[in-house]
Amino acid sequence: xxxxxxxxxxxxxxxxxxxxxxxxxxxxxxxxxxxxxxxxxxxxxxxxxxxxxxxxxxxxxxxxxxxxxxxxxxxxxxxxxxxxxxxxxxxxxxxxxx
Numbered sequence: 674x675x676x677x678x679x680x681x682x683x684x685x686x687x688x689x690x691x692x693x694x695x696x697x698x699x700x701x702x703x704x705x706x707x708x709x710x711x712x713x714x715x716x717x718x719x720x721x722x723x724x725x726x727x728x729x730x731x732x733x734x735x736x737x738x739x740x741x742x743x744x745x746x747x748x749x750x751x752x753x754x755x756x757x758x759x760x761x762x763x764x765x766x767x768x769x770x771x
């Protein structure tokens with residue numbers, strides 16, 4: 674089994690994305706209670722633009738970013754393209770009585 678080693682730029686760009694996402698989350702929480710704070714709205718918009726450009730750069734170099742839980746791994750928690758496992762999961766979820 675060979676391990677594919679990703680370049681350091683992968684990790685640094687991913688770290689940058691996570692930092693920007695954190696800031697956007699915090700600014701969103703602040704704006705929930707201070708919706709008229711124009712300086713924070715401007716800051717949010719700047720970080721939203723930065724996030725868009727950072728994600729675009731990452732995706733051009735490494736491929737699409739996927740939402741949480743939708744990676745292409747074949748680990749046990751990921752169904753992926755295995756339709757038998759997907760059907761099994763669906764059957765189990767239907768068997769629950771409320």
